[in-house]
Amino acid sequence: MAQRMPKIQVFRRVVLGTLLVGLTVFTFLHQKLQGIPAIDALDPFGGLETLFKWLAGGDFIKKIEPGNIVLLGAIVALGIVLSRFFCGWLCAFGALQGVFGWIGKKLFKRRFEVPKKLDRVLRWMKYVILVAIIYFTWKTGELVIRPYDPLAAYGHLPAGLTAVWTEFKVGFILLVLFMVLSMFYERAFCKYACPLGAVNAILSRVPLFRIKRDKPTCISCSKCDRVCPMNIDVSHAESVKSPECISCFECVTACPTKKDTLVATIGNKKTKLWTVVIIGFAIYAGAALIGQVTGMLRFTAPSLSELSDKGTLNVADIKGSSTYEELVGAFGVDLDQLYRELGIDKTKVPTTSMIKDTGKLAGIEDFETDQARVAVAKLLGIPYEGEGTTPTETATPEETTAEPGAAASAVSSESSLMIPEGFALEGTMTIQDVAKALNATPQQVIGKLGLPQDIPLDKPLREMGSLYGYTMPQLKEKIAQ
Ligand code: SF4
Ligand code: SF4
Structure with a gap:
């Protein structure tokens, strides 16, 4: 049976x-x-x-x-x-x-x-x-x-x-x-x-939790070995120290002796299986609760307009589920220009369509959401590394529609900027801080870091990365060059 x-x-x-x-x-x-x-x-x-x-x-x-x-x-x-x-x-x-x-x-x-x-x-x-x-x-x-x-x-x-x-x-x-x-x-x-x-x-090398085997009551039936999904040799271990153990308790519940031959222990103390489960769930639920309370863990994605209100909007935030309507509202780009840039027709792709449905609606076989990101970045005149591109493939400022004079002036002012030895660029610094530390003008710093001319001078660099398409390691590399 x-x-x-x-x-x-x-x-x-x-x-x-x-x-x-x-x-x-x-x-x-x-x-x-x-x-x-x-x-x-x-x-x-x-x-x-x-x-x-x-x-x-x-x-x-x-x-x-x-x-x-x-x-x-x-x-x-x-x-x-x-x-x-x-x-x-x-x-x-x-x-x-x-x-x-x-x-x-x-x-x-x-x-x-x-x-x-x-x-x-x-x-x-x-x-x-x-x-x-x-x-x-x-x-x-x-x-x-x-x-x-x-x-x-x-x-x-x-x-x-x-x-x-x-x-x-x-x-x-x-x-x-x-x-x-x-x-x-x-x-x-x-x-x-x-x-x-x-x-x-x-x-799991931290030895807090272990499955332990009581040798005297073990009848060496090997049932524990046969049920272990991770193929651990439980029947010969006094304490299962394998980093492979997934705490599934299959071995414990399969052991036929009914004499606590196999038990779960936390900190060397025998612990009921249900207690272990409750602790496990409590830790996970506790973390999820902290995430919810702090707003870090969300099961709905922030909308583009929410991100725009927070001042952290970036073209990389455009999702396949974003609609054209939403995109125009959040980025302030011209709808007709955007459709032209993407080579699509409003009669086939209504403004309420999700970007990921564009290919299907417009009859474009390999349309990808990233094309919308690239198009918006181009209309805004900001750099954007399209998915799957390497930095060298990224559009240079000259290739974008951004203020044509800006890039040139940035490059020329950058050439006179000297970086003293031991200078460390920190994410907490503003452009003004960096300029002060380098005895330079903010324009020289912007040029050296290859940042857009309209970037705020008084905000910490780490807060603007997602909006202006850079990361701190990238800026540090530019400083080091
Ligand atoms: S708890 Fe699961 S994975 Fe760990 S030894 Fe027992 S059966 Fe194998
Ligand atoms: S199932 Fe229990 S009795 Fe059988 S070998 Fe494993 S620990 Fe020993």
């Missing part, structure tokens, strides 16, 4: 299932409604990617919002206290792999295992991926992982296969690959490729 699943495992599956369904509905709404942010805004790993930029200049890489930092903070707190609890209980992508793992079990009625030696090597891959992502994100200031991210590909499936294939070719291939692999090898992505899993694995 089939054994009844322990309540805590039923609950875990319900939580994971709800998260997966919730995320799927959310991604669907993002495609259909205005003001629902993309899946990128819910990815805690985005917080890690933008961390450097945020600390250095106070702004975020494109598509990443303060909420990502909140979610990252929650995961770090969780990781320190409960190891990879997030992976086992709160990750929708883990849930998706679980679904395919379940299908695999039903289909093949057996458990496959990657040969031990290969498995050991492959598990290092996630750390390599983590380091590579951090390095390249830091170098480029861009969300480098996005095109390769299977979760981002999953989150854009409601846009249709063609759209996903155009924007996330590699991510989509990886999504299919890992879902197929998960049918044979449980949680293949968590084990081998998840950079967030790698962060959690590093945090």
